Amino acid sequence: MGDLFDRHRTTLGAALQAAQDRGYWSAFPEVPSGKVYGETAKEDGLSAYRARLGRPFELPGHPGMKAVGQEVSPYGFALGITYPAADAETLVAASQSAAPAWAGASPEIRVGVCLEILARLNRMSFEMANAVMHTTGQAFAMAFQAGGPHAQDRGLEAVAYAWAEMTRTPARATWVKPQGKGEPIVIEKHWRIVPRGISLVIGCQTFPTWNSYPGLFASLATGNTLIVKPHPGAILPLALTVQVACEVLAEEGFPADIVLLAADEAGAEITRDLVQHPAVAIIDYTGSNAFGDWVSENAATRQVYTEEAGVNSIVIGATDDFAGMCANIAFSLSLYSGQMCTAPQNIYVPRGGIETNEGPKNFDAIAAGVAAAVDALLSDPARAAGVCGAIANPATLARVEAARGLGRLVRDSAPLTGVEGARTATPMILAVDGDQTPAYEEERFGPIAFVIAVENAAEGIARAAGLAHRKGAITAALYETDDARIAAAADAFAAAGVNLSVNLTGGIFVNQSAAFSDFHVTGANPAGNACLTDTAFVANRFRVAMWRRPMAA
């Protein structure tokens, strides 16, 4: 049974090294290319996805009291897939029945299974891309990367941390305590990993795999059983994940119920029943602060890991590449129409303008520069569709409409052209004064941005960092040419628990977080109580128990 571990041992070693070095590394190629994935991979993936539509999803032997499923693609059609669904009690009972076999497996076996699941998920990345695209609204290229290889890399990272933590303590040691001139006391000691129990993963609609894989694989590798509760609007990507996991588990002789799907429908969610069930020992949650607060307060377990929401900021102090800055910000605002937990919302700009390589630019010129860069980026309809994708949730469109009156309109939001039937919206940009905090200090999820007039960059940093401290933020960006001011900003954002990107231009964006290098979420402000990609995220998902006895000296 250790074959899978051996098969993937090299990948695991490389992942551990990468997580230590924190330079660039990836196990799963992000380019959706036939040269990497096979010449027919793209067509095969599309066919496989299409074959899922309009019929029941196959999860052999999965507990099912009824069939549910009302997913509708943001591109304008119903998926028509139904999934086996059961109530919380049934799922918990099935999970508990499967638990002893998984808890009793060695770390090698469990990690081998997890690595094989990831490898198979990688091979079906084109199918997953279509599934993610038509549940989240992400454009195809982004759905491929964020839903496939990038999510798989994050899953691998969690497995690597789990391996390191589980093998930190030896399985056995001999403890020899000298007794002066007498015989030493000799004790043999044996340690084992004890999983916590049932791990509940609550997915979100916008990044069903990327945001779920860290907790999912961290819990699975450390011996817990899983109940995977997708957002009712984005079941398919996690159903595919569960299906692959169950296949590998069954092939290796384990009960498939070690990984269960908790499918449900909007208005009849079973999330609360699962969160409050005393047998649920670990909860990973991605979603709104409001429901995140409820989860934290009502969970039967104390082991709750959340990624909630925050307000991400950009502060503009100075730049030696005005066009590059505007283009970079424009892309960050437009990518997936601002529906990323890492997307910026607030752009703080000095009221009196800034110095640039094009000479001084006043507030209005900066706001207009960003707006013009958005227009340029989205001028070609095909490129616009590829950048913006579609809007996952109708409520986001309503939010855009409601925001229109919150400030002076610098750039209005509009539907994309050439994607009839899809729910789309380009970025809206509003100018406000720093005093208008009710407008911009709320998180307004979606393609809504504020250019905020402040006295100077220092005030912008103070406002952005203070807001992060109070309401949370996952990313921050700064444009500044003075090293002392950069250092001061780094101090302020670090104290507020925000990762900072400075002077981004060209092909790297504040929204992006690279596996094995960037930690995602710090856990140090209200945007989330945990980093999703560090040791602390994994080390408490299991406990260590010992037995010891004297040996003859």
Place this chain on the structure above:
Amino acid sequence: MGDLFDRHRTTLGAALQAAQDRGYWSAFPEVPSGKVYGETAKEDGLSAYRARLGRPFELPGHPGMKAVGQEVSPYGFALGITYPAADAETLVAASQSAAPAWAGASPEIRVGVCLEILARLNRMSFEMANAVMHTTGQAFAMAFQAGGPHAQDRGLEAVAYAWAEMTRTPARATWVKPQGKGEPIVIEKHWRIVPRGISLVIGCQTFPTWNSYPGLFASLATGNTLIVKPHPGAILPLALTVQVACEVLAEEGFPADIVLLAADEAGAEITRDLVQHPAVAIIDYTGSNAFGDWVSENAATRQVYTEEAGVNSIVIGATDDFAGMCANIAFSLSLYSGQMCTAPQNIYVPRGGIETNEGPKNFDAIAAGVAAAVDALLSDPARAAGVCGAIANPATLARVEAARGLGRLVRDSAPLTGVEGARTATPMILAVDGDQTPAYEEERFGPIAFVIAVENAAEGIARAAGLAHRKGAITAALYETDDARIAAAADAFAAAGVNLSVNLTGGIFVNQSAAFSDFHVTGANPAGNACLTDTAFVANRFRVAMWRRPMAA
């Protein structure tokens, strides 16, 4: 300023190696010997302790609105020491003022300071022994070891884990992402440790240093400021600790307020104010389940680490050393009169008796054997005083009285002789049937033990493990000669989150937990939500923040 780190670098390296190997190792000699600590160390320590009595305790510059202190030695006299005391708001404000200097210090500096504090505490182990003896009631030898070197070893272990966790992520890395035939994207990344804030350590009366040092040093090394809240009956040991910490901090140019003492008096505790203060970011708590539940439910922070209480069990299935078994159990029941979180309370014995090297022994013979071994151990008054010490809290004596009717008296409790003025009690042993769960399934802290008649050892294991799962347990012991039964017991207790000792005879006891080898508390049952001595206990006391910017390729 890195001198302290260099001075103790070898110790730190050895501690890290020991924690990995988990064999026997200790940095701080446990033998209260003049050869180790200096020929006059014992007398010097006693004199230093005596010089503290009957006067205000010196903490120069410490916030103080009034003086408090009503400690009374369990050996029968008032200490007469007063301590500066301030309300929660004042302490929090002082802690916050001191925070930036400590947060800004490098891990090397902070770890160096912590290691120097531990080294100085070690040198004053004889003074600490007297302080611990006359607040907890421990006999001198135990007070020296548990209050001094053993506690210091546990502190060092926490510092070592903190060092490993803080240095896991490099301070800087260069991330180079290939771009096909184009220039790679090159990003410089900088990471820093961000402490959580104020760390509150709530001590207990029975092990004021041993139980506090893991959390105290884990939080201090990772950059948090400390508010140390001793039990009103055992302030002196932690006041000495705070004093040493402040001395080292001040010498190194840091504000002494980085480590504050929150002294108070019984009936006017400030614990609740501190627990509920929104600026308190981490809480370490040792004490009762009842107040532990209150702390967990009412704390303003989610970072709460508890060691509460449980019911520890011994199961007797068979033995090939009946006398050795009885003697070993007798010592575990008598040591510090059962006032240890690791002391056994319940002894499960088959109703029909067991096989031993002395032939079959029935239930009554086993109960009588343990009782006789206690009598023998305590027959010499000086040795009895050295083993049992005194009773820390008058409520414990009342509990012994109240327990007398709970079963058939096998051995009665009595005061020690020759220690007039001291509050003492030898172990009470009661025989009950397995059905009498209300008697023995309550935690009855102190020198109270039950010998419980069960059908067989398997029933005893099931009852003991089930009780641990429901109400918590830190230790378990088993006497058994069959390897398959030992393995089954190891499985049962591991699943209940209890560390198990098998066939202990001679000079090692179930109560004992060795630094760098035994994990103390698993965190997997109600006896505590955390292991006090592992990575997970340390890794979440700080967060990591990054800033990054593009570099020329």
